[in-house]
Amino acid sequence: NAGVTQTPKFQVLKTGQSMTLQCAQDMNHExxxxxxxxxxxxxxxxxxxxxxxxxxxxxxxxxxxxxRSTTEDFPLRLLSAAPSQTSVYFCASSSxxxxxxxxxxxxxxxxxxxxxxxx
Amino acid sequence: xDQVTQxxxxxxxxxxxxxxxxxxYTVSGLRxxxxxxxxxxxxxxxxxxxxxxxxxxxxxxxxxxLTKKESFLHITAPKxxxxxxxxCAVLSSGTYxxxxxxxxxxKVLA
Numbered sequence: 001n002a003g004v005t006q007t008p009k010f011q012v013l014k015t016g017q018s019m020t021l022q023c024a025q026d027m028n029h030e031x032x033x034x035x036x037x038x039x040x041x042x043x044x045x046x047x048x049x050x051x052x053x054x055x056x057x058x059x060x061x062x063x064x065x066x067x068r069s070t071t072e073d074f075p076l077r078l079l080s081a082a083p084s085q086t087s088v089y090f091c092a093s094s095s096x097x098x099x100x101x102x103x104x105x106x107x108x109x110x111x112x113x114x115x116x117x118x119x
Numbered sequence: 120x121d122q123v124t125q126x127x128x129x130x131x132x133x134x135x136x137x138x139x140x141x142x143x144y145t146v147s148g149l150r151x152x153x154x155x156x157x158x159x160x161x162x163x164x165x166x167x168x169x170x171x172x173x174x175x176x177x178x179x180x181x182x183x184x185l186t187k188k189e190s191f192l193h194i195t196a197p198k199x200x201x202x203x204x205x206x207c208a209v210l211s212s213g214t215y216x217x218x219x220x221x222x223x224x225x226k227v228l229a
Contacts, residue, residue: 031215042206042219045216107168108153108165110155110163112162113161
C-alpha cells in the first residue's frame with residue numbers, strides 16, 4: 001500500500017493564481033481531511049469528508065474548495081492564491097469503521113505534505 | 120469551544136533523562152485523544168489513541184495516560200532518536216473535526 005500520497009511536494013504561485021493540491025489514499029478510508037501547518041499555529045483543519053459526495057468545512061475554510069467524487073481522492077483547490085495561504089498542507093485519512101461491533105474513531109494517516117509559497 | 124493546549128512548547132533532555140509532556144483539553148465529550156510524532160519536513164506519524172479516562176498505552180520508551188482533563192506522554196530514558204515534535208489532538212462528540220495542539224518540540228542530547 002502506498003498509504004496517503006500528495007502532489008506536488010513543492011509549489012510556488014503568484015498572487016491570484018489558482019491551483020489544485022492532489023491527495024489520494026489506497027486504504028479505502030471513509031474519512032479524509034486537509035490541514036495547513038504554520039509556525040506556532042499547529043495543524044488547522046481546512047475541510048474534511050466522511051465519504052464520497054460528502055464534504056464539510058473545518059476551522060479555516062476560506063479561500064479553499066474541496067470535492068470528493070471517489071473514496072480514494074480528495075483534491076484541495078485554491079481559488080485565487082494569497083500570500084496568507086503560504087503554508088505546508090497535509091492531507092490525512094482514517095477509517096470510521098468500528099471494531100468488534102463498536103464504533104471507534106481511529107487514527108489518521110498523514111501524507112508527506114505540500115509546501116506552498118504564494119508570492 | 121473545543122481547545123487543546125500542549126506544554127511545554129520546547130523541551131531539552133539529556134539522553135536517559137525521563138520526562139513528561141502535557142496535553143490539556145476542553146471538549147463537550149471526548150470521542151478520542153490522539154498522540155502523533157512529527158519529524159522535520161514530514162507528516163505526523165500516529166503513536167497512540169486513548170478513549171476514556173484511566174486508559175494507558177505503551178510503546179517502547181513512550182507511555183500515554185489520560186484523565187478527564189489532560190493527557191501525559193511519558194518518555195522513559197529517551198534517546199537522541201526520540202527528538203521530534205509531539206502533537207496531541209482530540210475529537211469531541213458530535214463532530215468529525217479533529218483539534219490539534221501546537222505541539223512540544225523535544226530535543227534529546229547525547
